[in-house]
Amino acid sequence: MLSRVADSLYWMSRYLERAENTVRQLDVALNLMLDTGSAGEGLRWRQLIAALGNPAGLEWNGDLESMAGRLVFDTLNHASVTYSVNAARENARQVREEISTEQWQRLNRLYHQMHSVQVQSQFRVSISDMLTTVVDGIHLFKGVSDTTMIHGQGWQFIRLGRYLERAYAIATLLEVYQPGLTSPEQSPAGHQYLEQVGLLRCCTAFEAFCQVYTADLTPDRILEFLLLNRDFPHAIRYSVDGVRHAIESIQRTGGRRPPDDLMAGIGRLHAMLSYTTIGEILSGDTAAFLHSIREQCLRIHELMYRYYVHYSIQSALAT
Amino acid sequence: MSAGHPAEVETLFGDYPLDHAFDEMREGTGEVRPHYRALAETLASLPPDELQRCKQSAELSFLTQGITFTVYGREEGTERIFPYDLVPRLVTAPEWDRIERGLTQRITALNLFLRDVYSDAKILADRVIPRELIYSCKHYRRQMRGLQVPRNVYIAVVGTDLLRLASGEFVVLEDNLRVPSGVSYMLTNRRVMKRTFPQLFHSYGVRPIEQYPQLLLATLRSLAPEGRPEPNIVLLTPGVFNSAYFEHTYLARQMGIDLVEGRDLVTHDNIVYMRTTDGLKRVDVIYRRVDDDFSDPLVFRPDSALGCSGLFNAYRAGNVTVANAFGTGLADDKALYAYVPLIIRYYMNEDPILPNVETFLMTEEKDRKHVLANLDKLVVKAVGESGGYGMLIGPHSTAQQREEFARQIEANPRNYIAQPTLAFSRAPCLIGNQLEPRHVDLRPYILFGDKVNIVPGGLTRVALEKGSLVVNSSQGGGSKDTWVLE
Numbered sequence: 144m145l146s147r148v149a150d151s152l153y154w155m156s157r158y159l160e161r162a163e164n165t166v167r168q169l170d171v172a173l174n175l176m177l178d179t180g181s182a183g184e185g186l187r188w189r190q191l192i193a194a195l196g197n198p199a200g201l202e203w204n205g206d207l208e209s210m211a212g213r214l215v216f217d218t219l220n221h222a223s224v225t226y227s228v229n230a231a232r233e234n235a236r237q238v239r240e241e242i243s244t245e246q247w248q249r250l251n252r253l254y255h256q257m258h259s260v261q262v263q264s265q266f267r268v269s270i271s272d273m274l275t276t277v278v279d280g281i282h283l284f285k286g287v288s289d290t291t292m293i294h295g296q297g298w299q300f301i302r303l304g305r306y307l308e309r310a311y312a313i314a315t316l317l318e319v320y321q322p323g324l325t326s327p328e329q330s331p332a333g334h335q336y337l338e339q340v341g342l343l344r345c346c347t348a349f350e351a352f353c354q355v356y357t358a359d360l361t362p363d364r365i366l367e368f369l370l371l372n373r374d375f376p377h378a379i380r381y382s383v384d385g386v387r388h389a390i391e392s393i394q395r396t397g398g399r400r401p402p403d404d405l406m407a408g409i410g411r412l413h414a415m416l417s418y419t420t421i422g423e424i425l426s427g428d429t430a431a432f433l434h435s436i437r438e439q440c441l442r443i444h445e446l447m448y449r450y451y452v453h454y455s456i457q458s459a460l461a462t
Numbered sequence: 463m464s465a466g467h468p469a470e471v472e473t474l475f476g477d478y479p480l481d482h483a484f485d486e487m488r489e490g491t492g493e494v495r496p497h498y499r500a501l502a503e504t505l506a507s508l509p510p511d512e513l514q515r516c517k518q519s520a521e522l523s524f525l526t527q528g529i530t531f532t533v534y535g536r537e538e539g540t541e542r543i544f545p546y547d548l549v550p551r552l553v554t555a556p557e558w559d560r561i562e563r564g565l566t567q568r569i570t571a572l573n574l575f576l577r578d579v580y581s582d583a584k585i586l587a588d589r590v591i592p593r594e595l596i597y598s599c600k601h602y603r604r605q606m607r608g609l610q611v612p613r614n615v616y617i618a619v620v621g622t623d624l625l626r627l628a629s630g631e632f633v634v635l636e637d638n639l640r641v642p643s644g645v646s647y648m649l650t651n652r653r654v655m656k657r658t659f660p661q662l663f664h665s666y667g668v669r670p671i672e673q674y675p676q677l678l679l680a681t682l683r684s685l686a687p688e689g690r691p692e693p694n695i696v697l698l699t700p701g702v703f704n705s706a707y708f709e710h711t712y713l714a715r716q717m718g719i720d721l722v723e724g725r726d727l728v729t730h731d732n733i734v735y736m737r738t739t740d741g742l743k744r745v746d747v748i749y750r751r752v753d754d755d756f757s758d759p760l761v762f763r764p765d766s767a768l769g770c771s772g773l774f775n776a777y778r779a780g781n782v783t784v785a786n787a788f789g790t791g792l793a794d795d796k797a798l799y800a801y802v803p804l805i806i807r808y809y810m811n812e813d814p815i816l817p818n819v820e821t822f823l824m825t826e827e828k829d830r831k832h833v834l835a836n837l838d839k840l841v842v843k844a845v846g847e848s849g850g851y852g853m854l855i856g857p858h859s860t861a862q863q864r865e866e867f868a869r870q871i872e873a874n875p876r877n878y879i880a881q882p883t884l885a886f887s888r889a890p891c892l893i894g895n896q897l898e899p900r901h902v903d904l905r906p907y908i909l910f911g912d913k914v915n916i917v918p919g920g921l922t923r924v925a926l927e928k929g930s931l932v933v934n935s936s937q938g939g940g941s942k943d944t945w946v947l948e
Contacts, residue, residue, distance in 0.1 A: 144738055144739050144740075145720055145722060145726050145736060145737065145738055145739075146726070146737040146738055146739055147723065147725065147726050147737070149739045236702055237701075237702050239702075239707075239711050240711035240712075240714055240715050240721050296739060300739075393739065397739055397740045399740050399741055451739040452739075454737075454741070456728055456730060456742070459737075459741045459742045460730060460742065
C-alpha cells in the first residue's frame with residue numbers, strides 16, 4: 144500500500160477518534176457543572192482543557208456558552224470538534240479510491256452536518272442533543288468501516304490510528320483526574336460520587352464498570368478498570384492490545400522484517416499494562432506511570448511513522 | 463410532416479424541428495430512420511411520467527455512485543453530476559466500420575509522424591510541413607529528440623472528436639493526444655443505461671464496451687520496459703483538486719492499479735520508485751494524467767510540484783514507460799491539424815478515410831484576410847487550448863468579442879486557426895416529456911499498444927442548451943450512451 148494512502152487512513156481515523164473524545168468530555172463536563180454551580184465553572188473548564196492536552200486559545204473567559212461553542216465549532220482551533228471532522232474528511236477525500244462509498248458518504252454527511260444551520264441551532268437549544276448527534280455520526284462511520292471495507296492493510300491503519308489516539312487520550316485524562324481521585328478528602332461525599340461517575344462516563348465506561356464491579360465506586364477500582372481491563376474497548380490496555388494487533392497484521396501482510404525498536408516499544412508498553420497490578424501502580428508514582436504511557440504512545444507513533452510513512456530514501460534503498 | 467408514425471410517436475416528437483443539419487433519428491422527410499424505430503416506439507409506449515421517473519432514477523444513480531464533477535470552492539465541496547440524457551445515440555455497423563478504419567489509419571499515421579519528427583524529421587526535409595510550424599508549437603518537446611520509446615508508440619491513449627455533417631459523413635474535429643478524459647462517463651453511462659432500459663438494450667444487440675479498463679491495462683502492459691515480465695503499472699494523477707479526479711480513481715479501481723501522485727514517487731539511479739508501507743517499490747509503467755509541463759520539474763516547469771523530479775531521465779534511460787509519451791501535444795496542435803490529411807498520405811500512402819474540417823491558417827495571408835473579413839461566420843480557436851476555452855463562435859459572438867479576437871489574431875497569427883461554423887448533427891434528447899433535437903459530437907477512445915483497439919462507441923457529448931454548438935462539459939454540455947449495433 145502506498146505510504147501516502149496509509150498516512151491518510153491513519154489520520155482520518157485519529158481525527159475522528161479525537162473528535163469523539165472531545166465531544167464526550169465536553170458533554171460530561173457540562174453535565175457536572177449543573178451540580179457545582181457557576182462558581183466552579185472556571186475550575187471545571189480548566190480541568191477539561193487540561194484533559195484535552197491543554198490546547199491553546201481556549202482560556203476560560205467566564206462565558207460558558209461561548210467557550211463550548213468555540214470548542215465545538217471554531218474551525219481555526221485545532222482542538223475543536225469541527226476542525227477534527229474537517230481534517231478527517233480531507234484525509235478521506237485524498238484516498239477516495241481506497242475507502243468504500245458507504246464510508247465516504249457517511250463521513251461526508253457528518254461533515255456537512257457540522258456546517259449546517261440545523262446543528263448550530265440545535266447547539267443553542269440543547270448542547271447535549273447536538274453532541275449526541277455528532278457521536279452517532281462517528282459511530283455510524285466506524286460501523287460502516289468495519290462492515291464495508293476489506294480488512295487488509297488499510298483497515299489496519301485505521302485501527303492503528305484509532306487505538307493509538309485513544310490510549311493517548313485516556314492516559315491524558317487520567318493524569319488530570321488521578322490526583323483528585325486518590326486524595327478524595329477535598330470534596331463532599333455526594334460530589335465525589337458524581338466526579339467518579341463523570342470520569343467513567345468520559346470513557347463511556349460507567350455501565351461496563353458496574354457490570355464488573357457493581358456500582359461500588361472506589362478510586363483503585365476505577366483506575367484498574369480504565370487502565371488494565373483487557374476486555375473493555377475504552378481501557379488503555381485494550382487499546383494498546385489493539386495497536387499491537389494492528390501493527391502485527393500490517394507486518395504480516397507487508398512481508399518486510401519488522402524493525403526491532405518498533406516491536407520492542409509496543410511490547411514494552413503491552414507488558415507494562417499486562418503484568419502490573421493496580422496495587423503496584425498506586426503504591427508507586429502513579430502520575431509518572433501515566434505520563435510514561437503517553438510518552439510511549441508518542442514514541443510508537445514516531446517509530447511507526449519512520450518505518451512506514453516518512454522513511455528516508457537511503458535507508459529504503461539499503462534494504 | 464407526419465410519415466405514418468403511430469400517434470404516440472407523433473406525441474413524443476411534438477414540434478420537433480428538422481432543418482438542413484443531419485438528424486440522427488429522422489430523415490429529412492420526418493420519417494424515423496429504420497434503426498431508430500424500435501427505440502422511438504418503446505419511448506412512445508411509456509407513460510409520460512415514466513420517462514421522467516427513469517431520468518430521475520438514472521441521475522440518482524450517478525449521484526450515489528459518486529460519479530460527479532468536483533466544483534471545488536475553498537470552504538465547501540460541491541459536487542454535481544455530468545448532465546445525462548436518457549435517449550441513446552445509435553450508430554449502425556457500416557457507419558462504425560468506417561469510423562474504426564478511419565481512426566486506425568489516422569492514429570497510425572499520427573504516431574509515425576511523431577516518431578519521424580522526434581528522430582530524422584524526414585517529413586520536414588521533404589517540405590511537406592513547414593519547419594517553423596513544428597518549432598513554434600508550444601507542445602513541441604526538444605527533449606524528446608532522438609529518444610527511443612517502447613514499441614515506437616507515442617500515443618497509447620487517444621480520444622478523437624468526430625462530428626457528422628449535413629451530408630451524413632463523419633469528420634474529425636480534433637485529435638486529443640495528450641491526456642484525453644471522459645472515458646469513465648462512457649462506461650458509467652452504459653451501466654446506467656442497461657439498468658434503465660434492460661429489455662430495449664437486449665433487443666437491440668449492442669456491441670459491448672465494458673472491456674475498456676482491461677484493454678487499457680493490456681495496452682499499458684504491452685508497453686512495459688524490456689525484462690520486466692510482471693510490470694508494476696500505476697496511474698499518475700495531479701491529485702484531488704483536478705476536475706477529472708473521479709475518473710482517475712475510477713480507472714485505477716477498475717484496473718486494480720495504484721493511483722499515485724507525484725509526491726509518492728522518487729527516482730534513484732534513473733529508476734522510478736513509489737513509496738509504500740513495504741518500502742520502495744519499482745514502477746515500470748506510468749499512465750500519466752498530468753500534462754507534460756507538470757511532469758518533471760527538472761526538465762519541464764521548475765515550479766511544478768505535481769510530477770516527480772528525475773522522471774524524464776528515468777524515461778530517457780528506458781527504465782520506465784510513460785503513456786502517453788511527452789511531446790505528443792505537437793500532433794494535436796490545431797494549426798498542425800490542417801496538415802493531417804497530408805501526413806496520412808505521406809506515411810501511409812492512402813487517402814484519409816475520415817476527412818478533416820476545412821481549416822484556415824492565420825499564418826497564411828490569404829486565409830487570414832478571409833477570416834478577418836468573415837469573423838461573424840467562422841469559429842476561431844486558439845491552437846494550444848482544449849475544453850472549449852479560447853474559442854470564438856462567430857454567429858453567437860458580440861462585436862466586442864470579434865474585435866478582441868481580430869486584435870489577437872493580428873498580434874499572434876500562429877496562435878489561431880479558423881473553421882466554418884458547422885451545422886453538425888443533432889440527436890433526439892429528452893427535454894421535459896418530449897424529444898427535442900440537440901447538437902452532438904462523438905468521442906471514441908482509441909488504445910494503441912501492440913495493436914490498435916477501439917471499443918465500439920465512445921462518449922456522445924450533447925450541447926444541452928437549445929441551439930448551442932458547444933458540447934464541452936466545462937461549458938454546460940451533457941452526455942448520452944452510444945450504441946454501436948451489431
